Structures are given as structure tokens and as C-alpha cells.
Amino acid sequence: MYLKSTRYPVRFISFVTIIIGMLSSPCAMAAGSVSEKLVVYSVNYPLAYFARRIGGEHVDVHLPVPAGEDPAFWMPDSDTITAYQQADLVLLNGAGYAKWVDRVSLPGRRRVNTSASFRDAYIPVEQSVTHQHGPGGDHSHAGTAFTTWLDFSLAAQHAQSINAAMSRARPAMADVFEANYQKLARDLEKLDREMQRVAGQYADRPMLASHPVYQYLARRYKLNIESVTWEPDVMPDPDEWRMLSRKLQAFPADVMLWERQPLPETRE
Amino acid sequence: MMDSLYIAWRYVTWNRGKSLILIASVTLIAFLPLALQLLLDESEQQLRSRATDTPLLLGAKGSALDLVMNSLYFDDSMPPRIGLDASEQVDASELAYAIPLYMRFRARGFPIVGTSLDYFDFRSLRIGEGRMMTLLGESVIGADVASKLGIGPGDSLVSSPDNLFDIAGVYPLKMKVAGVMERSHGPDDAAVFVDTRTAWIIEGLGHGHQDLARTGDSSVILQKDDDSVTANAKLMQYAEITADNIDSFHFHGDSSIYPLTALIVQANDDKAAALLRGRYQDHDSYQVVRPVDVVDGLLENIFRIKTVIDGVIVIVGLATLLTMVLVFILSLRIRQDEMDTIFRMGCSRMTMARLLLAEIVIIVAASALLCAILLTLVSANSASLVRYLLLS
Incomplete structure (x- = not known):
């Protein structure tokens, strides 16, 4: 009514509206691209957890390892590798974790080795057999211990790498990511202190572990750990019991670490 | 008239x-x-469009023209090699990002280009048929390679021996074709793309074989003790990477010196590009060139x-x-x-x-x-x- 009665015809108003609409649409599109969720693929749970804590609602974190599979030794199929290839960020643990990463093609630019900053702190794995064939001379397939996050100070460095990578990928969200990372870092610091307090009660006390995966835990918290290779859901055979008895004579441990509850028969 | x-x-x-x-x-x-x-x-x-699209190239000191022609047009000129550590140095500078290129081998006359997936994003190359390479030993081929050889996804390509008369030389590798690129009307149409690590396997730096520590075939063992196993010449190395044997593939030696022919260097901005060129201006082993300058010459x-x-x-x-x-x-x-x-x-x-x-x-x-x-x-x-x- 007002438009009709004034000096501006409706056609002119429509024209101005369209022009304003056209001018604002790139801004809206740009805003849309910034608010688009960052698609993050991780190789293990700790990194996925850190990514979720840091990214919050702004990231879409995927850990496509099927239930019951060990992410360290799992091999994804082609479709899953393609999904990793198309992610905005692929979070790798480094230290030789998830060997499949070395056997597939992933985009270098979007791949983040979250332990690269403390590469010098990797623990080499000993007891590997060397072999020789061809002109290359002796070589072994020895690697490094890879459960780095069991040292909570290193876990915080993993988180810091994730924070930096996410901020590079979404600079507009850097402040949000940094604030979330600070909260996570404080939690990890608290856990580190708590772990040091608990581990202090076991200082120099021989401990056994069901798998050789506690190297970083032992180093950080000064624990005296030796390992066997026992599965929690499998009853060890007589040979393994005999080997344990021999080991206990030289290494009198009365505590054993398991990644989950062992069978009741094994415990007894 | x-x-x-x-x-x-x-x-x-x-x-x-x-x-x-x-x-x-x-x-x-x-x-x-x-x-x-x-x-x-x-x-x-x-020449100019491809050179203009490639901001900087890093390679070994030597002929800048060979470096550009090999890296941009995949021609036969073979520039001196650089090590993988050159790529790590560029990435560590945080001034630029490096895309590796290793071009030494051929498959049925077409150049095998070892690179990373970033190359496809960089050149805006898209898969026309099949899928992107995922596992080691897989390849994606250009549209001309597919049409001239009559092959497509699911077929295989064998790398050509390095030298017909060098029987101790590089083993041919049977590579599965995972996909065919959309036609780009450029040199990429006539190339076979593989992961750099696949190219290193062709080179012999990586290989797969039966587990010597666990093998039941004692005839392949020359000597064995608690710490080491020595195999004899009977040990078969796999000539094709499959889902069954991929776990046995491994690399030897210092990975920092694994060879590359060039790096495509994507600087963050003009200032970073200038800084990077300054850093490599008097470098003993490497040179950074602007392909467009070389092509203009x-x-x-x-x-x-x-x-x-x-x-x-x-x-x-x-x-x-x-x-x-x-x-x-x-x-x-x-x-x-x-x-x-x-x-x-x-x-x-x-x-x-x-x-x-x-x-x-x-x-x-x-x-x-x-x-x-x-x-x-x-x-x-x-x-x-x-x-x-x-x-x-």
C-alpha cells in the first residue's frame, strides 16, 4: 500500500531487492562454507576423542574401525580408504601405529602426524630379528612402541597438534578450538598428576603386563613393567603358564596390567 | 566481368x-x-598455461629446462635426483607445501609418475571411471593411456624393465589400474600415476617376500640364528601387490634419501615464495625455479x-x-x-x-x-x- 502511494514503483523496489539479494548471496555462501563441519577421520580412539573435545559441534569425527578390531592392526577396505582420502583432516598417531597407513595412498596435505612434534621421544622396540637377502644387506623390521597417549604429557601434545591442524583448516574457528583445547589440556594435566600420584605407590615394584604396549606409561610414571603376550579372553596354554613361572622367578611381580578384564579362570 | x-x-x-x-x-x-x-x-x-599453473619447482642443481620439461610435461629428460628430505625441509619451513614427483620408469611406453594424492587436487584432475588409487601397487591412468592401450579399471599394467640387458636390475611390477582420469587435454592424459612408494617399490627400495622368521621352506634360508636370518637367491619377491601379500611389503634404508625428481612447491603467498627462493638461491644441492621463467626462455x-x-x-x-x-x-x-x-x-x-x-x-x-x-x-x-x- 505504502509502495503504491509513494514515488517508487514496485518494479524498482523488486529490482533493488534482487540486486541486494545477489550481493548478499556470496556473503551467505562464504558464511556457509566457514560454518560447514570439518570432516575428520582418525586412526584410533584417543585421537578421535581429542578431536571431538577440541572441535565440538564444528567437527564431524569418524573412526571407522569395526567393533572388535584392533585399530593398530586393522586393514580398511577400499571404500573406507576412499572415505579417509576425502576427509578434510586425517589424524595419524605416528610412531608406527596403524601399519595400514604406510600401505595406502592418503593426501599428504590433509594428513596430520599428531606425534611429529615429539618424534625424538619415541621408544624403539627391541628384540627384532634381522634378516638378509639380496644386495641390501642386513635389515630388520623393528619399529617403535606406538601407544604414545599412555603418557598423558604426550597425549597433550597429540591434542595440541590436532588443535593446530584444525585451526589451519578452519581459521575462523581457531579461537573456539583453542579454548576447547585449553580445557582438554587442563584435564590431561590433571590426569597426569593423578597418574603420577598413583604410580608413586608402585615405584620399583615389579609389574607384569598382558601385552607389550605399556612402554610410554612405564617411562613417564617410572613403573617397572615386563610383558607377556596374553589375550584377556583366551585361557593361556600350559607352555605359557610355564614361561610365566620362569619369568616370575627372575621378576617377582604380584600385579598384572590387562587392557580389559581377563577370564575368571585366568585370574584365579 | x-x-x-x-x-x-x-x-x-x-x-x-x-x-x-x-x-x-x-x-x-x-x-x-x-x-x-x-x-x-x-x-x-x-607451455605457458601449465608453467603458469605451477608456481615453483624444486629440484637438484643442474639444467632448469630438464627439470621443468620432466616435471611438467613428463618428457624423457632425466634431471638429477633429490632426496625425500628435501620435501620434509620445505614442509618444515611452513612457507610452502611440497608435492613430490618421481618420474623414472615407464609402462608400455607411457611415463609412470610417482606422486601423492595432492597432485590431483593441485591439477584439478578428476576420476572419470573407477576410483582413485588406494593401496600400494595401484595406479590411475590418463585418458590417452586408457584409449591407446584399451585398458580400464580392474586391468593391469606392468612397469617396463629398466634395462633389457641388466638382468640384476629393477624387477617389473604388475600394477592394478584402479581408475581412469577424465581427459584434461594436457600431459596428464598420457601418464600412469602411482603413489611415490609404489615407484620406490619398482626401484627396488621396497619389496615383499615371505616372512623369513616363520617360513617353513628351509631351502630359502642360508643361515639362521637368534638375531638374524640370511636368505639365499631362491627367496621369491612378489611382483604384484595384492591384498594377501601387502602386509609383507616393506622398505629398507634411510627413507630421507629415497629419490624424487622434483617437488611442486605451493607457497602460502607471494612473500613466502620470495623467502623460499631466497633460501635456496645459493643452496649447494637444490635449485628452486619458476617454470614460467624457464618456459619463457x-x-x-x-x-x-x-x-x-x-x-x-x-x-x-x-x-x-x-x-x-x-x-x-x-x-x-x-x-x-x-x-x-x-x-x-x-x-x-x-x-x-x-x-x-x-x-x-x-x-x-x-x-x-x-x-x-x-x-x-x-x-x-x-x-x-x-x-x-x-x-x-
Whole structure:
């Protein structure tokens, strides 16, 4: 009514509206691209957890390892590798974790080795057999211990790498990511202190572990750990019991670490 | 005028041989410089566009032209190699990101380009058929490779032996074709792309074999103790990477010196690019070049050669024109009786001049038409002609 009665015809108003609409649409599109969720693929749970804590609602974190599979030794199929290839960020643990990463093609630019900053702190794995064939001379397939996050100070460095990578990928969200990372870092610091307090009660006390995966835990918290290779859901055979008895004579441990509850028969 | 043209037309068609030779001479004289110009324009456009799209290249010290031609156009020139640590250094500088390139091997005549997936994003290459390579040992091929070899996703390609007479040299690797790229009308169409690690496996830096520590076949073991196992020559290395044997593939030696031929360096901005070039200006082992500078230098030389060719064409053209004049003068002498008859029939000298002019017009027009057809053909195929004649 007002438009009709004034000096501006409706056609002119429509024209101005369209022009304003056209001018604002790139801004809206740009805003849309910034608010688009960052698609993050991780190789293990700790990194996925850190990514979720840091990214919050702004990231879409995927850990496509099927239930019951060990992410360290799992091999994804082609479709899953393609999904990793198309992610905005692929979070790798480094230290030789998830060997499949070395056997597939992933985009270098979007791949983040979250332990690269403390590469010098990797623990080499000993007891590997060397072999020789061809002109290359002796070589072994020895690697490094890879459960780095069991040292909570290193876990915080993993988180810091994730924070930096996410901020590079979404600079507009850097402040949000940094604030979330600070909260996570404080939690990890608290856990580190708590772990040091608990581990202090076991200082120099021989401990056994069901798998050789506690190297970083032992180093950080000064624990005296030796390992066997026992599965929690499998009853060890007589040979393994005999080997344990021999080991206990030289290494009198009365505590054993398991990644989950062992069978009741094994415990007894 | 139409009458003169008709009589000239009858004369030209009657003396077919002479007319065809004249038409061919005039056509060639016009066509050659124009076609050359077309091809040079196209080659300049092709060379420059790819060079302009590639901001910086890092390679070993040596010929910058070899580095650019090998890295951008996958030609046979083999620049000295650099180590993988060069890539790590660029990434660590946080000024730029490096895309590795390793081009040494061929498969059925086509270059095998070892690179990372970032290359496909960088060149905006898309998969047309199948999927991107996922596992070691897989490849994606350009559209020309697929059409010329008649292969597609699911087929296999075998890398060519490094040297036919070097029986201890590089083993051929059977590579599965995972996908075919969409046509990009560039050198990528005629390339076989693999992961750099697949190229290193072809090189022999990585390999797969049965587990020596667990094998039940004692005939492959030369010596074994608690710490080491030595295999003999009977140990078979896998010539194809499959889902069953991929876990056995491993690399030996210091990975920082694994070879590359070049790095495509994507600087964060102009300032970062300038800083990076400054850092490598006096480097002992590496050089950073702007491909567009190298290509401009190359084009300058091509255009210098073109000036010489133009001069030759002008001289040949003049000689042809003089020959044409001679042909017309001689034909006038031969046609003296014919001219006398026309004169006696009452035609003026002007009419006779018009008749001769009409003959020249018909020959020049026919030559122009033929020249236009040939130029249209060259123009339509200039991209592939340039790739075949100049860039292949």
C-alpha cells in the first residue's frame, strides 16, 4: 500500500531487492562454507576423542574401525580408504601405529602426524630379528612402541597438534578450538598428576603386563613393567603358564596390567 | 566481368596440370607461415598455461629446462635426483607445501609418475571411471593411456624393465589400474600415476617376500640364528601387490634419501615464495625455479628460430611469385595464336588483360580456399599436433 502511494514503483523496489539479494548471496555462501563441519577421520580412539573435545559441534569425527578390531592392526577396505582420502583432516598417531597407513595412498596435505612434534621421544622396540637377502644387506623390521597417549604429557601434545591442524583448516574457528583445547589440556594435566600420584605407590615394584604396549606409561610414571603376550579372553596354554613361572622367578611381580578384564579362570 | 571469369575458368580447367601446380605453390606459400604461427601460438599457450599453473619447482642443481620439461610435461629428460628430505625441509619451513614427483620408469611406453594424492587436487584432475588409487601397487591412468592401450579399471599394467640387458636390475611390477582420469587435454592424459612408494617399490627400495622368521621352506634360508636370518637367491619377491601379500611389503634404508625428481612447491603467498627462493638461491644441492621463467626462455629461443624460418619463407615466397610471373609470361607466349584470334574477333587489349586477371583471381581464390581448409584442420588438431610434434 505504502509502495503504491509513494514515488517508487514496485518494479524498482523488486529490482533493488534482487540486486541486494545477489550481493548478499556470496556473503551467505562464504558464511556457509566457514560454518560447514570439518570432516575428520582418525586412526584410533584417543585421537578421535581429542578431536571431538577440541572441535565440538564444528567437527564431524569418524573412526571407522569395526567393533572388535584392533585399530593398530586393522586393514580398511577400499571404500573406507576412499572415505579417509576425502576427509578434510586425517589424524595419524605416528610412531608406527596403524601399519595400514604406510600401505595406502592418503593426501599428504590433509594428513596430520599428531606425534611429529615429539618424534625424538619415541621408544624403539627391541628384540627384532634381522634378516638378509639380496644386495641390501642386513635389515630388520623393528619399529617403535606406538601407544604414545599412555603418557598423558604426550597425549597433550597429540591434542595440541590436532588443535593446530584444525585451526589451519578452519581459521575462523581457531579461537573456539583453542579454548576447547585449553580445557582438554587442563584435564590431561590433571590426569597426569593423578597418574603420577598413583604410580608413586608402585615405584620399583615389579609389574607384569598382558601385552607389550605399556612402554610410554612405564617411562613417564617410572613403573617397572615386563610383558607377556596374553589375550584377556583366551585361557593361556600350559607352555605359557610355564614361561610365566620362569619369568616370575627372575621378576617377582604380584600385579598384572590387562587392557580389559581377563577370564575368571585366568585370574584365579 | 562474369564473361571474363567464365572464359578464364574454362582455360584453367582445360589446363589442369599447370593450374594445379600453381594453386599448390600459392597454397603452400600462404599455408606454411600461417600454420607455423598457429602451432607456435598453441605451443606457447600450452607451455605457458601449465608453467603458469605451477608456481615453483624444486629440484637438484643442474639444467632448469630438464627439470621443468620432466616435471611438467613428463618428457624423457632425466634431471638429477633429490632426496625425500628435501620435501620434509620445505614442509618444515611452513612457507610452502611440497608435492613430490618421481618420474623414472615407464609402462608400455607411457611415463609412470610417482606422486601423492595432492597432485590431483593441485591439477584439478578428476576420476572419470573407477576410483582413485588406494593401496600400494595401484595406479590411475590418463585418458590417452586408457584409449591407446584399451585398458580400464580392474586391468593391469606392468612397469617396463629398466634395462633389457641388466638382468640384476629393477624387477617389473604388475600394477592394478584402479581408475581412469577424465581427459584434461594436457600431459596428464598420457601418464600412469602411482603413489611415490609404489615407484620406490619398482626401484627396488621396497619389496615383499615371505616372512623369513616363520617360513617353513628351509631351502630359502642360508643361515639362521637368534638375531638374524640370511636368505639365499631362491627367496621369491612378489611382483604384484595384492591384498594377501601387502602386509609383507616393506622398505629398507634411510627413507630421507629415497629419490624424487622434483617437488611442486605451493607457497602460502607471494612473500613466502620470495623467502623460499631466497633460501635456496645459493643452496649447494637444490635449485628452486619458476617454470614460467624457464618456459619463457624456451619460447624466446623458439621465436628466434621462427624469425629465421619466416625469412626463409619470405625468400621462397618471392621465388614462387617470380616463378608464377614467369609461368604467366611464358604461357602468354605459348598462347600468342590464341591471343591473336581473340584480338581479330574484336576484343580490346583491356579485355585480354581482364581475362588474364580473371585467371590469376581464380588461382589465388582456389589457393585461398585450400589454404583455409588446411588451416582449419591444423587449428582443430593444433593441441594434439603440438603435443605430438613439440612436447612428446
